[in-house]
Amino acid sequence: MATSQRDYYELLGVSRSADDAEIKKAFRGLARTLHPDVSQAPDAEERFREVVEAYEVLSKPETRQLYDRYGHAGLQGGGFAPTTFDVGSLSDLFSAFFGDDIFGGGGRVRRERGSDVVAQIEIELAEAASGTTRNLPFPVTITCATCGGSGAKPGTEPVTCATCSGRGRLQQVTRTAFGEFVRSQTCPACAGQGTVVQDPCLDCEGSGRTVEDRTLEVEVPPGIHDGQQIRMSGEGHAGSLGGRAGDVYVQVRVTPDPRFVREGNDIFCSVDLTMTDAALGTTVKVPTLEGEIDLELEPGTQPGKLHVLRGKGMPVLQGFGRGDQRVLVNVQVPRRLTDDQRRLLEEFGQSASEETYEADEGFFQKLKSAFR
Numbered sequence: 001m002a003t004s005q006r007d008y009y010e011l012l013g014v015s016r017s018a019d020d021a022e023i024k025k026a027f028r029g030l031a032r033t034l035h036p037d038v039s040q041a042p043d044a045e046e047r048f049r050e051v052v053e054a055y056e057v058l059s060k061p062e063t064r065q066l067y068d069r070y071g072h073a074g075l076q077g078g079g080f081a082p083t084t085f086d087v088g089s090l091s092d093l094f095s096a097f098f099g100d101d102i103f104g105g106g107g108r109v110r111r112e113r114g115s116d117v118v119a120q121i122e123i124e125l126a127e128a129a130s131g132t133t134r135n136l137p138f139p140v141t142i143t144c145a146t147c148g149g150s151g152a153k154p155g156t157e158p159v160t161c162a163t164c165s166g167r168g169r170l171q172q173v174t175r176t177a178f179g180e181f182v183r184s185q186t187c188p189a190c191a192g193q194g195t196v197v198q199d200p201c202l203d204c205e206g207s208g209r210t211v212e213d214r215t216l217e218v219e220v221p222p223g224i225h226d227g228q229q230i231r232m233s234g235e236g237h238a239g240s241l242g243g244r245a246g247d248v249y250v251q252v253r254v255t256p257d258p259r260f261v262r263e264g265n266d267i268f269c270s271v272d273l274t275m276t277d278a279a280l281g282t283t284v285k286v287p288t289l290e291g292e293i294d295l296e297l298e299p300g301t302q303p304g305k306l307h308v309l310r311g312k313g314m315p316v317l318q319g320f321g322r323g324d325q326r327v328l329v330n331v332q333v334p335r336r337l338t339d340d341q342r343r344l345l346e347e348f349g350q351s352a353s354e355e356t357y358e359a360d361e362g363f364f365q366k367l368k369s370a371f372r
């Protein structure tokens with residue numbers, strides 16, 4: 001029984017006077033966009049089957065005539081049943097309908113792209129800031145130099161595959177009530193290449209590929225973030241039959257620097273001041289990504305005070321400028337006092353007044369501004 005009651009000409013989007021070429025062209029176009037391999041639409045398979053059915057009917061003069069005269073009823077009366085088929089791969093269906101491969105290659109296996117190589121390198125935060133290079137050694141598959149990738153011993157040639165007569169594909173014909181349905185599959189004897197190697201190359205054992213140790217110089221751009229990947233196009237494993245080589249993906253791990261916390265392009269650090277240095281003012285050494293610098297702190301520096309070193313953060317990856325470095329001041333309060341020290345502090349405490357501690361901004365306000 002026919003699965004579709006819709007008008008076949010409408011389904012293919014052709015006029016009733018369309019010739020064979022127009023029908024074929026319309027079907028090809030529709031099949032390409034509707035095949036479930038391609039279309040994401042939920043009803044893609046159903047629509048695809050309708051279009052195939054319409055093409056089956058309109059592409060054969062007998063069924064087309066029946067349909068033109070008596071419509072769907074005429075076809076049923078004439079014993080027509082649409083071919084049942086698996087919605088397999090699009091290229092299989094095209095070889096079935098047209099005896100060709102829409103992806104080219106004349107029915108032969110496509111040249112395959114080589115595999116990618118995935119590697120990892122570790123760099124320091126300071127190296128991420130300045131940019132760096134790393135040598136990356138890895139084994140890679142290359143085209144065999146002895147046989148040029150054919151797999152045949154030098155002086156010999158691969159011979160035509162006897163199983164498929166060099167076509168690379170085998171066709172299986174199924175008879176149905178409606179007609180012949182041809183399925184084609186990759187020739188198992190030659191894996192679709194159409195040729196077989198009789199005298200294998202000794203260096204690659206007939207595979208056409210060998211393994212070589214290669215060292216790549218990986219350039220890490222300034223400003224890279226932990227976990228980002230660098231892609232090196234075409235540096236991966238060789239493809240088969242002269243197909244394009246794969247890529248190398250280098251994942252960059254930036255090891256945490258105990259002195260800094262990175263947030264985007266900004267970095268944070270803290271400096272410890274003694275209580276007396278904070279009260280009297282001092283100059284401290286502050287680590288930056290490019291070495292230590294002197295930072296002057298005024299008398300009465302409060303815990304939670306934030307100093308922003310403009311442009312001392314990480315460079316913007318593939319951009320301009322740099323982030324900032326934020327320096328958070330911590331004030332250390334003495335924990336173990338001698339008797340003398342305790343007496344001195346008690347004296348100081350008695351002499352101090354509210355004015356001594358007058359604040360311009362609370363600690364919590366400072367802390368909040370540290371996190372913007």
Ligand SMILES: [Zn+2]
Nearest residue numbers: 144147201204
């Ligand atoms: Zn070889």
Ligand SMILES: [Zn+2]
Nearest residue numbers: 161164187190
């Ligand atoms: Zn074959």
